[in-house]
Structure formats: C-alpha cells, structure tokens
Amino acid sequence: MSAVFKYVRFIYYLVNADNEEVKMSREPNVIYVGRKPPMNYVLGIITSFSGSNAEEVTLKARGQAITTAVDAVEITRHRFMKDLGISKISLGTEEMPPREGEGGARNVSTIEITLTKEAKPKEEAKKPKKSK
C-alpha cells in the first residue's frame, strides 16, 4: 500500500508542479474544493491521509464545486482507498457578497464531507468493483 502512496504522491507533485496547489486551509486536514478537476482533490485526500497520518479529512465545497467534492470522494473510495469511510456529511447555506452590478446578497449552498480511515485491517481488493 505504501508503494501506491509514494506513486500517488509523486504524481501529485507532477500534477501540481506547474499548477497552483490544491488549497489546504490552515485548519489541518481540511481541503477546500474549488474549480479544479476532481483528481486534484483525490490526490489531496490521499496525501493528507498518508503524509500527516490524519485520522480524519474534511472536504468543504460550495455551489457547483459540491459535485466535484462528491466525485473526489467517490473516486478515492473506489479506486485508491477501499477502507475509506464517510463519517459525516452536512449541508449548509452561506451568504455571499453580491456580484458586481447586482443588488443584494446571494445564498450559496455548501457541503462538508468528513472522511475517516476505518480501523478495520486493510483488505485490499485489487480490482475495482463494478458498481451498479
């Protein structure tokens, strides 16, 4: 498994070499999901778990990025970390400042997904299962 992590971290650095980095917040183990492709956040999740040995990682997203956050979680669970569990999902609303030329604040939906490495002994399923 650690070989996989090393490989993934290597790819992660390649991907982010010319790119701005996936935004890690000052709070440890919180990843803000924005407009990058889901794979960037997948790599962010994996490096958080492997690099800092975190027990929990939280993804935060708002607006259209909610879909990206869900995609990142699903890709990570199905392809890379079979032992990953979702311990909490919460929805919310944030008031954003109005866009230029518009009056009034606009509300944006948010999601927070908290992931945990399950304590179970690692059972590595080598081939990804086909989900229905």
Add this chain to the structure above:
Amino acid sequence: MSAVFKYVRFIYYLVNADNEEVKMSREPNVIYVGRKPPMNYVLGIITSFSGSNAEEVTLKARGQAITTAVDAVEITRHRFMKDLGISKISLGTEEMPPREGEGGARNVSTIEITLTKEAKPKEEAKKPKKSK
C-alpha cells in the same frame, strides 16, 4: 402554515402548467432531481409533505444535479419549512452507458438526501452564515 402550503401548491401548479412535471418516481416520496431550476424541486418537496402527509421524502440526484438537490433542500429548509430535518445523506457511484462515439462506461456520482418533518416545536432554521 396550511395557508402557506395552499399558496405554494397553487404556485406549483402555475409553474408546472406549461412545463413538464417534476418527475415523481413510482416509489412514493422519491423525487428525482434533474436539470430544472432548484425551485421546481422545492415545490415538489413541499407538495410531497403536505399533499400525501409523508413522513419522509427522498431526493435522488446524479452528476451536476447533485448541486441542484442540495440547493433545493437548503431553500426549502430556510424559506418554507423551518421544521425540516435531514435524516440521512448517502453518496454513491453509478456506471452509465458510454456517450456516442466514446468507448467504455463512465462513472457518475450520486447523492440521496432523506428529509423528515421533525416532530419538535418549530425552531427556526439557522440563518445563513455570512461568509468571511
């Protein structure tokens, strides 16, 4: 409250008069969220609760519609039904047939959000946080 419901249902029929209806599945109290604006599904949620006196309503969405589903839930909770609770959220992956001219199946993320009317006396839903 019932006056509000009547008003909302009236608006709902107006909105859907020239429109195809929000898709209600054969399973009772399941709403499939697609490409319509969130307000259509808000009205769908409210009519499910008021019309059939359902205890629970489930929203199902996949792909980009996940954001619409979250929007619909948040709008319903903040504007129309302050006593609405989220009893369960689950994420998943579905394999879709490939698009024309593309090989291989593609995976799409899904979300299911189950809503319940809480028995509690009305506590106002939290006001939207102002984002920093």
